[in-house]
Amino acid sequence: MINAVGEPQSxxxxxxxxxxxxxxxxxxxxxxxxxxxxxxxSERRTAxxxxxxxLGCDVTEVDLDARDHxxxxxxxxxxxxxxxIDIAVIAFGLLGDQERAWQDPDLALELxxxxxxxxxHLGVLLAQRMQSQxxxxxxxxxxxxxxxxxxxxxxxxxTKAGFDGFFLGLGEALRTYGVHVLVVRPGFVxxxxxxxxxxxxxxxxxxxxAEAVVDAIKAKRELVWVPGTMRVVMSGLRHVPRPLFRKLPx
Amino acid sequence: xxxxxxxxxxxxxxxxxPMIPQPLVELHGWGRxxxxxxxxxxxxxxxxxxxxxxxxxxRRGVVPRGLGRSYGDAAQxxxxxxxxLTKMNRILSMDAAGEPPxxxxxxxxxxxxxxxxxxxxxxxxxxLPGTRQVTVGGAIAADVHGKNHHTxxxxxxxxxxxxxxMANGKVRKLSPEGETATLFWATIGGMxxxxxxxxxxxxxxxTETAYFSVDTNRTTDIDDLMQQMSERDDExxxxxxxxxxxxxxxxxxxxxxxRGNKASLTELPVKLKRDPLKFVAxxxxxxxxxxxxxxxxxxxxxxFSMAWYFKAxxxxxxxxxxxxxxxxxxxxxxxxxxxxxxxxxxxYQFVVPFAEADAFRRCLEMIVNSGHLSCINVLKRFGDSNPxxxxxxxxxWTLTVDxxxxxxxxxxxxxxxxxxxxxxxxxxxAKDSRLSAATFRKMYPRLSDFLVVRREVDPEGIxxxxxxxxxxxxxxxxxxxx
Numbered sequence: 001m002i003n004a005v006g007e008p009q010s011x012x013x014x015x016x017x018x019x020x021x022x023x024x025x026x027x028x029x030x031x032x033x034x035x036x037x038x039x040x041x042s043e044r045r046t047a048x049x050x051x052x053x054x055l056g057c058d059v060t061e062v063d064l065d066a067r068d069h070x071x072x073x074x075x076x077x078x079x080x081x082x083x084x085i086d087i088a089v090i091a092f093g094l095l096g097d098q099e100r101a102w103q104d105p106d107l108a109l110e111l112x113x114x115x116x117x118x119x120x121h122l123g124v125l126l127a128q129r130m131q132s133q134x135x136x137x138x139x140x141x142x143x144x145x146x147x148x149x150x151x152x153x154x155x156x157x158x159t160k161a162g163f164d165g166f167f168l169g170l171g172e173a174l175r176t177y178g179v180h181v182l183v184v185r186p187g188f189v190x191x192x193x194x195x196x197x198x199x200x201x202x203x204x205x206x207x208x209x210a211e212a213v214v215d216a217i218k219a220k221r222e223l224v225w226v227p228g229t230m231r232v233v234m235s236g237l238r239h240v241p242r243p244l245f246r247k248l249p250x
Numbered sequence: 251x252x253x254x255x256x257x258x259x260x261x262x263x264x265x266x267x268p269m270i271p272q273p274l275v276e277l278h279g280w281g282r283x284x285x286x287x288x289x290x291x292x293x294x295x296x297x298x299x300x301x302x303x304x305x306x307x308x309r310r311g312v313v314p315r316g317l318g319r320s321y322g323d324a325a326q327x328x329x330x331x332x333x334x335l336t337k338m339n340r341i342l343s344m345d346a347a348g349e350p351p352x353x354x355x356x357x358x359x360x361x362x363x364x365x366x367x368x369x370x371x372x373x374x375x376x377x378l379p380g381t382r383q384v385t386v387g388g389a390i391a392a393d394v395h396g397k398n399h400h401t402x403x404x405x406x407x408x409x410x411x412x413x414x415x416m417a418n419g420k421v422r423k424l425s426p427e428g429e430t431a432t433l434f435w436a437t438i439g440g441m442x443x444x445x446x447x448x449x450x451x452x453x454x455x456x457t458e459t460a461y462f463s464v465d466t467n468r469t470t471d472i473d474d475l476m477q478q479m480s481e482r483d484d485e486x487x488x489x490x491x492x493x494x495x496x497x498x499x500x501x502x503x504x505x506x507x508x509r510g511n512k513a514s515l516t517e518l519p520v521k522l523k524r525d526p527l528k529f530v531a532x533x534x535x536x537x538x539x540x541x542x543x544x545x546x547x548x549x550x551x552x553x554f555s556m557a558w559y560f561k562a563x564x565x566x567x568x569x570x571x572x573x574x575x576x577x578x579x580x581x582x583x584x585x586x587x588x589x590x591x592x593x594x595x596x597x598y599q600f601v602v603p604f605a606e607a608d609a610f611r612r613c614l615e616m617i618v619n620s621g622h623l624s625c626i627n628v629l630k631r632f633g634d635s636n637p638x639x640x641x642x643x644x645x646x647w648t649l650t651v652d653x654x655x656x657x658x659x660x661x662x663x664x665x666x667x668x669x670x671x672x673x674x675x676x677x678x679x680a681k682d683s684r685l686s687a688a689t690f691r692k693m694y695p696r697l698s699d700f701l702v703v704r705r706e707v708d709p710e711g712i713x714x715x716x717x718x719x720x721x722x723x724x725x726x727x728x729x730x731x732x
Contacts, residue, residue: 001716004283004322004596004683005660009720051600084328084719102313131307134287134329135716167454178276180289 001086005166006218008086010034012079014064014122015092017044019191020141023210024089030055038064039092050186066092066118067110076125078202087217088126088224090119090167094156095193101155108155115159127170130179136146138174138181139216141169141209144225147234171222180215182208184242185234187227202227265320271297277332280587281321281683282335283594283655286328286716290315293333299446300419306331311724312715314446316385317360322683324656330714333446335387339363342449350453352410357387362531362581365573369527374457374512377405378413378577380563380628382531386544387447392680393641397488397577402443402631404643406438407636408453414445417708421448423560430716431544432638434482436703439641441679443723444712447481459526462488462576464510465567468559472503472614476607476647479507479631487511488576491629495618495651503614504564505629512571521717522570530572536584541583542589546654551623558625580626598663599650601632601643602675609673610647613666617651620662623653639696642678650681661686679717687722 002008010029013021016037025035025048029124035057039045050057062078065071079085096113101107123138127192130136145153164183186209188200209226216224226230240248280284291312299392301694306312309331317336318325338358345352351373355364362382365375379394388394390412402408412424424434437444444493459540465486469475475491480682483489486509493505518526526597580586587595602610612721617624628650635644653659667689670677677685677695704711704723711724719726 001286001323001328001720003720004281004594004655005663006655007684008662009686030686034685081343132307135312179275225360 001084002137008033010036010082010084010086010171012036012038012088014038014079014090015086015186016061016064017048018091018093018141018188018192019206021089021091022048022210023050023206024139024213025215026055027210028087029055029057030231033057033147034060036060036062036085038062038079040073042067050238058075063090068115069118069121069150070220072118072121072125076122076129076169080092080129085129085136086134087137087139089128090122090126091140091141092118093160093181093193095153096115096155098153101213105111111155112159115156116162116166119163123167123170125157127174129181131174131177134178136179138167138170138179139213139217140164140181140183142167143236144185144187144230148238151246152250168223180217180220180222182213182221183223184213184216184226185230187214187230202230202233258688269300269444271303272306272331276506277315277318278594279320279322279324279326279683280318280593281594282590283596283683284323284716286323286329287491288313288329290334291331291438292337293335294337296415296421296448299333299415299448301333301401302331302333303415303417303419306325306567309714310711312446313392313713313715314357314387314442316358316388317379319388323462323720324392324512324680326716327714331416334600335448336360337383338448339385342368344371344373345371352451352453353388353457354449354451356391356449357385360384361384361386361389362616365528366529366618369460370457372457372458372527373380373396376402376408376453376455379405380578381581383581386450387442390438390447391440392441392452393636393643394680395431395632395636395643397490397630400489400631400645401487402656403633403636404490404549404641405440406435406638406641407681409434409438410451410453412437413446413449415448415622416445417710417712419665432703434473435466435535435636435638436640436700438636438638439679440700440704441640441723442614443718444707444713445465445479445713450698458515459522460511460530460573461526462510462571463513463669464508464569464576465515466563466565466569467507468562468564469505469507471501472611473504473719475505475518475629476610479629482508483631485509488496490556491628492612493627493629494559495614495624495627496555498618499568501630502618503546504559505612506559508576510571510576517568518570518726531574531578533584534582535587537586539588541589541591543593544624545589545591546623548623551625554625586699592695593655595652595654596659596663597652597681597682598666599628599642599648599678599681600666600670600675601646601648601678602670602673603644603646604631606673606675607647609669610649613669614649616662616665616669620658621661622653622656622662624653626652627652639699640679640694642676642680644676646675679721680715685721687720 017040142164145157149157188203272289313327315325361428489509
């Protein structure tokens with residue numbers, strides 16, 4: 001349970017090698033914090049586990065393959081084997097080559113599966129667990145790209161639009177069971193996912209996203225934009241007429 | 251929520267017991283800081299309690315709950331069942347002529363109810379915490395203490411027998427001596443994790459009046475206070491100090507020390523002699539749910555602390571005070587915890603041995619200099635501890651502060667924990683809402699004695715709570731120790 005001063009006892013990071021998820025784990029890290037890293041087995045996962053262990057955390061590594069739907073139930077089962085999970089973060093996702101993606105059916109399917117189908121499947125599995133423990137947070141890392149889907153990255157944006165809607169709705173459904181869902185809409189995050197891309201305006205670091213998540217959980221919020229000004233920008237963009245919107249350099 | 255795949259706790263128990271409703275509601279402690287949802291089962295009889303045990307989700311367990319005055323998560327059980335025992339509130343029998351006199355009550359009887367019933371017979375509840383709005387069951391489970399700890403010990407010292415509903419659905423009578431003594435003492439201060447107290451027999455004291463003869467002293471700083479308390483505490487049955495936790499520098503820890511004894515009939519003025527056992531407990535009403543966060547801020551905390559300090563006389567002896575004035579000024583306002591706003595607050599109470607007076611001073615300094623503001627602050631000297639492995643009091647200095655939940659409070663509490671552990675002290679579980687399992691283990695060296703008993707009487711960890719999961723008092727696999 002998250003205690004009276006806002007410290008969780010346990011974290012589950014689905015996409016446990018994501019920069020944002022790890023930044024969040026580092027913010028919460030303290031002696032005795034139980035962290036479950038769910039990700040594909042990799043050197044990066046081992047390194048992340050070692051780093052958290054050095055901070056006094058009690059780390060378990062669990063295999064997660066977003067595209068292997070059959071394995072999800074077992075992954076969640078293992079993740080909860082050590083006891084209640086206070087905060088579960090859905091942090092995995094795929095950006096992909098956007099121009100290739102809308103022309104390559106296999107890549108399009110992969111994006112849809114990793115960014116939407118798998119989060120929905122895992123989200124429902126998590127919801128069942130959290131419902132029976134009657135406390136906890138699901139933190140869903142969405143994106144401003146889903147707020148108004150644009151030509152330049154509509155493959156990614158459309159998956160995040162679905163993702164965002166699902167988790168906002170899940171949050172409503174879980175309200176009466178004492179379970180909270182936080183949807184996080186960061187703008188451009190300087191992370192391994194965006195490495196090599198040109199930095200967009202209002203770019204943030206993974207740690208800034210993590211800080212916003214910590215604050216939002218403390219304040220029991222359901223939706224947070226990072227940075228906060230993104231909300232203003234996007235509500236403007238949302239209402240730009242289509243002929244004009246397509247001419248914008250975004 | 252579907253309960254289908256949920257294993258019933260004791261399918262072997264008789265089926266004819268009625269299934270009692272268990273609505274899912276939010277339960278929080280008095281600090282209102284970290285509530286969770288649990289199935290609240292209204293218990294009207296032993297059969298109800300057994301039925302609730304039988305039908306609850308074995309993975310989440312059950313916790314007994316009284317009036318919800320524990321500050322933290324002791325009577326919360328997320329996703330499980332809470333047994334609301336407040337309707338089991340009958341006083342069953344009394345032996346006023348005995349030596350000592352005794353009373354047998356159901357666990358849900360509040361100390362308020364009990365005092366009102368006993369006073370006309372000239373009988374007195376020997377240990378009273380800072381509020382009368384606690385149940386006897388809760389007072390036993392938390393082993394509460396009062397201003398007379400240095401002379402009378404804690405609540406458990408006065409319990410003569412307990413009827414405990416155990417995890418196997420059977421009720422067992424326990425006494426402080428003999429073959430049931432180990433389970434008896436594990437239940438005292440056991441936070442409801444050995445079973446549910448259903449009834450108890452308490453030893454009482456006799457009294458001629460419901461008034462107290464009180465001496466008040468204002469002290470200039472913390473050293474003055476500790477010296478005055480050390481010198482003459484033993485002359486008084488009751489002793490406690492309120493201190494200023496806001497003022498820094500030369501007057502840090504200035505305090506109002508109040509000490510007293512029960513007034514005898516001859517001490518009362520004629521007017522009060524007409525009804526010497528009158529229970530004076532006025533109510534100013536209920537605080538509404540309108541307060542924002544940060545009601546306790548620099549300005550209000552300073553003003554309150556100044557006023558509280560200077561309104562007290564510098565030195566006064568023999569003042570007569572009634573029960574509310576002397577014991578329970580906070581009971582004047584129902585739901586006073588709402589003043590802290592929706593974020594709630596936590597109470598930090600610790601004790602360190604007398605030999606560690608320096609560590610005690612350092613803790614006080616840390617609090618005063620932290621920028622976190624507390625108005626309701628209590629300082630006291632404890633007497634001997636009792637045989638209960640999880641009982642809080644031990645010979646030493648205890649200090650209590652009420653801190654609104656603010657940014658950085660976790661750091662202050664962690665720093666205090668480190669100092670307290672270093673001094674061989676501990677914090678009080680009935681107040682706690684944040685301690686980590688590792689720190690808790692360092693504070694309660696007799697934890698293993700408790701766990702041995704718990705494993706024996708409740709091997710599956712059916713009695714469970716948010717506190718039990720947080721402090722890893724539960725069996726692995728049902729949401730506790732990793």
